[in-house]
Amino acid sequence: MKLQYRGVSYEYNPPVVEMSDGASGGKYRGLDWRFRNPKKAPVLNTNLDLKYRGVAYHVGETTPASVEATPNANPETVKTPVLSAEDRARSLMLSHSRIIKTRQQAMLTRSASEIGLTGDIAQYWNRIQGKIHPSFRATYDRRLVTH
Template sequence: MKLTYRGITYDYNPPRVVYGSTYAQGKYRGLPVTFQTTEVPIVKPSYNLKYRGIAYCTGVPTQAKEPDKIGNVPSKDIKIPVVSLSERSRTLMAGHRQSIRQREQAMLNRLAEEVG
C-alpha cells in the first residue's frame, strides 16, 4: 500500500493477522464484540535509534546469538523477578515523594538566592 506523509511517499505493508478460535464475547457500548486468539504472534520491528546522544532500541531487540566479549552465551532461561502489586505501588509512591521533595528543595534554594 502506498501512503504519503508530508509529501513523501512510502510503501506500507501491514502484517497479516490470522485469527484463531473465539475465547470471549461481550458487548461494548451496546454493540457485540468478539475476542479471538491469533495463530501467529505479531512481532513488532525493532529499530536502533539515538535521541540527544543516547542510544535506545524500540520493540524487541534482536541480538546475535554469538558469545559476548566475556565469553558468556546468552541464555533463554533468564529468571525475571516478579514484583507484587503492593511492592510496585510502594516503590512508585516513594519515587513520587522523592521527586516532590527535590522540586521543593530547588524552589527553596531559588527563593533563598533571590532574597539574599
C-alpha cells in the first residue's frame, strides 16, 4: 500500500497477524460478534536509530564485554557533611513549622476571599509568624495524606 505523509511517499506493508476465533460471542443489537485472539503475538524488529542525551543506541544491541572502565589517576573524594541527630531533628522541626505556616497563610487567604475581604492578605503574614498553637501541630500531619 502506497502512503504519503508530509510530502514523502513510502510503501507500507502491514504485518499479517493470524487470528483464531474465540469461544465467546453472541448478538448485540441484532449483530453477531466474536472475540478474535492472535495465535502468536507479533514481534516486530525495530531498525530505529535512537538517541538518548546525544548518544546513539539500538534496541536489542549488546555492548562488547571487553570494554572496561579506566580508573581515574587522581580520584577526588567529596566528603559530605554528616549532621548529628540533634541537627537533623532541628532541621526537620523547622521545615515542618515552615510548612504549617505556609498552610495557615493559604487558609487565611482562602477564608478572606470567601468572606469578601478586598485587602491584600499577604501583608498580614506577620500574624502567622508567631508560635503555632500546640493543638494544631498535634492534629496537622500531612504524612497520612501521602500514603
